[in-house]
Amino acid sequence: MTSTSRRTVLTALATAAVSGPVLIGAGAAPAHAADDLYTSNTDLYTRLAGREGTDFGRRYKRHEQSDNSISTAYPFPRTTVMAPHGGGIETGTSELCLAVAGYHPATFERSPAGGPVHDYWMFEGLRSSNNGELHVTSVNCDDRVALSMAGGSLNVLSLHGCTAAQAGVAGTRPEAVVVGGLHTAFKDYLRAAFGSAGFRTVDGSTVPALAGVQPLNIANRTVLGKGGQLEITTELRQAMFGVNTRAGRPGSTTEVFDRFVAAARTAIARLEARPDQAIL
Template sequence: MKKSNSSARDVRSRPALSRRAVLGGLTVAAPLAGAGLLNLASAAPAVAADDAYPSNTALYADPAVTEGVDYARRYRRHALDDQDLATGGGFTRSVILAPHGGGIEVGTSELCLAVAGYHPDGLAPTPPEGPRHDFWMFEGLRSSDNGALHVTATHCDDTLARSLAAASFNALALHGCTAAQTGLGSGVAAVLVGGRDASLKKALLRNFAAAGITAADAADKPDLAGVSPDNIANRTLRGEGAQLEITTELRAAMFEVNTRAGRKKSTTPLFWDFTAATRAALATIEAAQPVL
């Protein structure tokens, strides 16, 4: 959610219509998450009106943007099969989302995989005993200007993302922000916890505190609160979810080599402490939910 720099964007990244023409009728107050880390020049726009695209659908339809070159989408929906006539089987209760992964809000792709239960380097089940969660991510693949691919979470209309969220009891979205946006102080390594799911927020805040990770409720930060029903994290079966806004400094401390190729192979203990705290919060919430 860092303010976009003033350098000119590559012409091929622009949609066919002008930004003013596409977004002129929108009055969205929910801002965006994003931060460039260390070696990356691009940064996500600061407010929805700065997005080049009003939706994922519009981005996918732009002939100047190519999947596999400019961006990628990754997801996993776990297979379920219940043939027991006497009892109901279990189901995947939670989905982990990274709407601005790759080079848009760097570090969120790797966290998405780890929180879902997969090592970011090779996707080995981590920890081996589970549990696994469904996941979805949209990733910027460019060497620069990935912020132009940012679509705010309230405008995320990717079919798989919405389908996974709509089929889940719980959703947790991972975002990046700057320390200045948190109001917690310059250069602070921290996470703001937002979303409409009060129980999951409480569990996350409690587990981050126990892990020694600076965390605060995003409720008094409208730009980061994530309370819109249209937010992809809140499009669950229960109409609520949670989102984490992680500062640049905290994400940077999670990797020894902060590049796309290096991050998945150089995770620090802090990365795994953050992952464990997040997974523990989800486990607490899932344990209290009914068996269907």
């Protein structure tokens, strides 16, 4: 396995900053999903100008890092957690994004205390209804901050919501998570961690619509050109909260939520321990 140098990371950061939005704007991404009202985040931001904070919101955190040492290499953030359809669009994914990144969704304190934290980015629907209109399919995500954060990370874990029918598990046990993305090893670690935690997992390769394998999917726009994507069924997300409203979810997470978050963080830790995750 090869290691990733700091020069490679910096080169990728510069490339992402310059080329990311241009690729989308030039029509390199596939046509927007048939049910999407907006062709990209830029289209949404333009047509809903002045509505941020009422119709939609964006949250992110980049952890400050510095390396002024000539002789010692300091750790570089490896993983960014994303929720491209948070808030009322695919409910529960905002809270999961914060928790998997290492922050309590209600207090924003580090959780668990002293545990590792990861960068995060999310787009959220804030309407009282019709939040589905704000959905922008992941291959058309051209938010500048999202592109720069993905392009500056070795890994992305992107969190989504789906129905049991879409996941192919409607029936006796609809609580499931579809594990996708282009990073094969990451997928293996995620499926192993969720399976050990008692969750039903589905290999994304068996559900093409949820596989997350398009190179322009925000989950795969990383330094390594691959990442992980989770599609979590409605029933499983409902089980994660005692009060399933935007105001109620952050403070009413359940044991199911805690198990899911712990499993995701276990898989990330296992991935980041690989030799090819070293920043030389």
